[in-house]
Amino acid sequence: MSDSPTVPGWTFLSNHTHVMVCLAGNEDLTLRDIALTVGITERAVHRIVSELEEAGALTRERAGRRNVYRIHPELHLRHPLESHCTIGEILKLLSKKRR
Template sequence: MSTSRWTFLSNHTHVLVCLARDPDATMRDVAEQVGITERAVQRIVGDLETAGYLSRRRAGRRNAYSLRADRPLRHPLEAGTDVRTLLSVLDPGVGPDAD
């Protein structure tokens, strides 16, 4: 029996789901939920921002994130599927309302 721990979804997807559920989540909160370091979350959030999937705004001393749910997924196998559709499968309470 294998002791390796793997999942079907990437950490980028996990971070995206966390921020879709709670746009005001801290990097620490997201890191704990995903099971990665805060630094890894910061790098992933940067990737998602650069690619146009997230935008960041200041909310007092913290950041809040807006999701661009209309953006298409990046891999050719998912061509024609957008973030909203993915989120609606992973978390039905989040997907339809995402912007």
């Protein structure tokens, strides 16, 4: 048995959720910081942020030379099985341990 942790082949939550969890803790993270934390490419993070922005889940604002991301916690999840939950409720649940 190895002492190093194994990386799972899949995770319960999507990379979209992982990006939102990162931004919920720090709205001015760079795409590179998010990519390193989530374990995906910067290009993938850029695509995810664009999709989340298009869906109304967040807005991107310029602050000098950087972007600041504002999450819209009141937005309901899109899938019918989860549409009774808001983004804010899910992020609050996921961030309990991180505080």
